Amino acid sequence: MTLKISKPHWISSSPMPHEDPITLKGKVKADIAIIGGGFVGLWTAIAIKELEPSANVVVLEMGRCGQGASGMNGGMLMTWWPKIIALCKLCGQGDALWLAEKTTQSIETLAAFLDSHNIDAELVTSGWLWTATSPLHIGSWKNVQEKTRLLSNREIFQDISKEELCWRTGSSAHLAGVYEKMNGTLHPGKMGSGLAQIARKLGVAIFENSRVKKFDKSQPVKLYTAHGVVETTKVVITNNAWAASIPNLSPYFVCVTSAAFATIPIPDRLKDIGWTGGESITDSQTTVNYYRTTKDGRIVFGKGGGKLLYTGAPRQAAFNDLIGAKNAINDFRRVYPNLADVPVDSAWSGPIDRTYDSLPLIGRITKSPHISYGVGWSGNGVNTSRIGGRILAGLALDIQDRWTENGLVGRTAKRFPPEPIRYIGGNMVRAATARKDKSEINGHKGYAFDRILSSLAPSGLEDK
Numbered sequence: 001m002t003l004k005i006s007k008p009h010w011i012s013s014s015p016m017p018h019e020d021p022i023t024l025k026g027k028v029k030a031d032i033a034i035i036g037g038g039f040v041g042l043w044t045a046i047a048i049k050e051l052e053p054s055a056n057v058v059v060l061e062m063g064r065c066g067q068g069a070s071g072m073n074g075g076m077l078m079t080w081w082p083k084i085i086a087l088c089k090l091c092g093q094g095d096a097l098w099l100a101e102k103t104t105q106s107i108e109t110l111a112a113f114l115d116s117h118n119i120d121a122e123l124v125t126s127g128w129l130w131t132a133t134s135p136l137h138i139g140s141w142k143n144v145q146e147k148t149r150l151l152s153n154r155e156i157f158q159d160i161s162k163e164e165l166c167w168r169t170g171s172s173a174h175l176a177g178v179y180e181k182m183n184g185t186l187h188p189g190k191m192g193s194g195l196a197q198i199a200r201k202l203g204v205a206i207f208e209n210s211r212v213k214k215f216d217k218s219q220p221v222k223l224y225t226a227h228g229v230v231e232t233t234k235v236v237i238t239n240n241a242w243a244a245s246i247p248n249l250s251p252y253f254v255c256v257t258s259a260a261f262a263t264i265p266i267p268d269r270l271k272d273i274g275w276t277g278g279e280s281i282t283d284s285q286t287t288v289n290y291y292r293t294t295k296d297g298r299i300v301f302g303k304g305g306g307k308l309l310y311t312g313a314p315r316q317a318a319f320n321d322l323i324g325a326k327n328a329i330n331d332f333r334r335v336y337p338n339l340a341d342v343p344v345d346s347a348w349s350g351p352i353d354r355t356y357d358s359l360p361l362i363g364r365i366t367k368s369p370h371i372s373y374g375v376g377w378s379g380n381g382v383n384t385s386r387i388g389g390r391i392l393a394g395l396a397l398d399i400q401d402r403w404t405e406n407g408l409v410g411r412t413a414k415r416f417p418p419e420p421i422r423y424i425g426g427n428m429v430r431a432a433t434a435r436k437d438k439s440e441i442n443g444h445k446g447y448a449f450d451r452i453l454s455s456l457a458p459s460g461l462e463d464k
């Protein structure tokens, strides 16, 4: 069957619409307006209402809440422990440790939070296996494992034998790996509609199909949509890769695609191969493979490092990366040759807002401190958006505490070159990285030229 890009599995399997959309019409006043109704925007809105129930909070979403990257991802809840080296470099050991611990606590407490609001997002906390599928990738985690051991005084990344790894993943392609116990997966579509439901219940006004076309930085700020305007004291920008059209932010991240697909339900086949524990899995390629199972027994398998997009708001190219989806399917068949006959049910792609160090940009716009931003989640935003939301809520409410005063907030970040050098050079780096990864999977180091060029790529989900 010819592969087509379709609606993400998570969106087609969510009970939609979660509410009839309300579009902004006329003039509305707010204390805080949030641009973007993805996980970051919704967690921010919820955290503001938890901290200050009387705050008048508005979310403006150009489509439906949770249907941007938040409805397209792998649903893997990850911590910042794999980024501990970059975090330490950026914030110092104290803040790095504090932030990484917060991401673990966020997963530990998520089930109780969702239960308290009667939301079923199919949360499973069965841990994450960081693996090597090439002999050249064995031990990719060593530096991170040592650093976390040193900082946390515990074994966050547990060694796991090859035999155990093979039976837990159901594939002998996994040659070695480590296990992070407090990690999980969820159903992103149900999570997005659930967070929107919670925000509404707390009194947040959510306007959908209401794209912010322009805003001025004056005080109060006016945010203009096609049919209305919000006049607000504070603004929080949480519109992911679309923030590339904001000059203050665009030098610091690039937009790349990631493609994923879902198989048809195969619970019996999963039982046969032994992948029944619900663990999520990644390999150690730069163009990382990420995969997990679902409640109804599907495999969702994705691949990072797809197309690089020319700077600006993500265009159609971000959502129809057929080549990326084919690459993900080929990798799936390599890792699970015994499932090669399993049909693909749906395939999709979406934008990733990637910074150089793969840590987000959170802070206030210089000279406009009433406007905060939280973008650049770099493919690790499903869990960390909750931490980001709490920080952004503190910034919007002018709270001074460790959430708002740590080394991540208002950090400096490495700039990408301007266009067209960014696009041309970036594509050369991307192509070299793909060739290097392919060679490594086949057990060769690849050309020195490719290795040198690919070393210029932004760091990935994990520090290696």
Ligand SMILES: Cc1cc2nc3c(=O)[nH]c(=O)nc-3n(C[C@H](O)[C@H](O)[C@H](O)COP(=O)(O)OP(=O)(O)OC[C@H]3O[C@@H](n4cnc5c(N)ncnc54)[C@H](O)[C@@H]3O)c2cc1C
Residues within 6 Å of the ligand: 035, 036, 037, 038, 039, 040, 041, 060, 061, 062, 063, 064, 065, 066, 067, 068, 069, 070, 071, 072, 073, 074, 075, 076, 077, 078, 210, 211, 212, 213, 238, 239, 240, 241, 242, 243, 258, 259, 260, 290, 302, 349, 350, 351, 352, 375, 377, 378, 379, 380, 381, 382, 383, 384, 385
């Ligand atoms: C294919 C794929 C796989 C991924 N896998 C994982 C994973 O397994 N684990 C993980 O942690 N992360 C993953 N991610 C990243 C993760 O999805 C995001 O970091 C996370 O969902 C946070 O998203 P967000 O709220 O920043 O962005 P979004 O969910 O994209 O929300 C931004 C919202 O802003 C809206 N918007 C944009 N411009 C405007 C405007 N002008 N006016 C109004 N609204 C506007 C958009 O419509 C969108 O809904 C993946 C991403 C993709 C694309």
